[in-house]
Amino acid sequence: MKMKCLYVAVAAAVLSLAACRSSKDAVSVNDLDGEWNVVEIQGQAVQAESQPFIGFDAQDGRVYGYTGCNRLMGALTLSKPNKIELGQMASTLMACPDMETERLMLNALASVKSLKCSGKTLVLYGADKEPVMLLQKRFEVVPLSSLKGDWRVVSLYGAALPEGMETVPALNFDVTANRVTGNSGCNRLSGAINHDGADENSISFGNVASTRMACPDMDTENQVLSALNSVRSYGLLDNGRLALMSEGGTIVLELERSK
Structure with missing residues (x-):
C-alpha cells in the first residue's frame, strides 16, 4: 500500500510537467494529450491528400483521430512510464481513393507498445522497440486573447480559396465583447463567440447572421x-x-493575420 501511494505521488509530480524536455524523460499526460499529425509510418513519409492525425485524451483513456479518410476512436492505457497500450480501433466506413495510408496507420497503431517524446515530436514504438510511427504536434494551444484582431481566410475545408475573388472572406475577433464580425466573401456577418473556460482551446460561434445580397x-x-x-x-x-x-478535429477554416 505504501508503494502504491508513493507511485501516485511520483505520478502527480510528473503530470505537473508541461512539455517534453528530452526523449529520456518519462512522457507525462500533459506531454501526450492533444492532437498530433502523422508524419511517418514504418519509416516512410506520409503523403496523403488530407493530413492524418492522432489525438490522445489520457485522462479519459481514449484515442481518436483521422486516417485521411475515416474517423477512428479507441481506448488507451498508460500502465508504466513510456508504456502505452491502444485498444482495438473502431472507425467510420467511408471508401476513399487512398485506403493504403489508412491500412498502414491502423496496422501501426495496433502494434504500439511504448513511446518517447522530444519537444513537439512523439515517436511510437512496437514490441521490438522499433519506431512504427512519427508524430508532430498538430497545433499550439494559445489563449483566446491571442485571436483578437483581423484575420483573412486562406483555406476552406482544406482547399485554397478560388483565385481572383473580389472580396476575400475575413473575420474580426473582439474577444472582450465576445463578438465575431467580418465578411463571407460578399455579405457582412456577425455573431457571438462562445468559449468554455474548462477547455482552453474551445470556441464556437452562436447566432451567426449575415446580410442577404446576391x-x-x-x-x-x-x-x-x-x-x-x-x-x-x-x-x-x-x-x-x-x-x-469542427467537432471531429477537421480544419474547416485556416486564417492568417491581415496585413
Whole structure:
C-alpha cells in the first residue's frame, strides 16, 4: 500500500510537467494529450491528400483521430512510464481513393507498445522497440486573447480559396465583447463567440447572421457560413496561421493575420 501511494505521488509530480524536455524523460499526460499529425509510418513519409492525425485524451483513456479518410476512436492505457497500450480501433466506413495510408496507420497503431517524446515530436514504438510511427504536434494551444484582431481566410475545408475573388472572406475577433464580425466573401456577418473556460482551446460561434445580397460566388459564401457554424475548437499552426476546427478535429477554416 505504501508503494502504491508513493507511485501516485511520483505520478502527480510528473503530470505537473508541461512539455517534453528530452526523449529520456518519462512522457507525462500533459506531454501526450492533444492532437498530433502523422508524419511517418514504418519509416516512410506520409503523403496523403488530407493530413492524418492522432489525438490522445489520457485522462479519459481514449484515442481518436483521422486516417485521411475515416474517423477512428479507441481506448488507451498508460500502465508504466513510456508504456502505452491502444485498444482495438473502431472507425467510420467511408471508401476513399487512398485506403493504403489508412491500412498502414491502423496496422501501426495496433502494434504500439511504448513511446518517447522530444519537444513537439512523439515517436511510437512496437514490441521490438522499433519506431512504427512519427508524430508532430498538430497545433499550439494559445489563449483566446491571442485571436483578437483581423484575420483573412486562406483555406476552406482544406482547399485554397478560388483565385481572383473580389472580396476575400475575413473575420474580426473582439474577444472582450465576445463578438465575431467580418465578411463571407460578399455579405457582412456577425455573431457571438462562445468559449468554455474548462477547455482552453474551445470556441464556437452562436447566432451567426449575415446580410442577404446576391453575390456572383454564393458557393464560397455558403461554405464560409457553414464552416463557422461547425467550429468547435481552435489552435495555432506552425506556420503562424489560425486553424478553426469542427467537432471531429477537421480544419474547416485556416486564417492568417491581415496585413
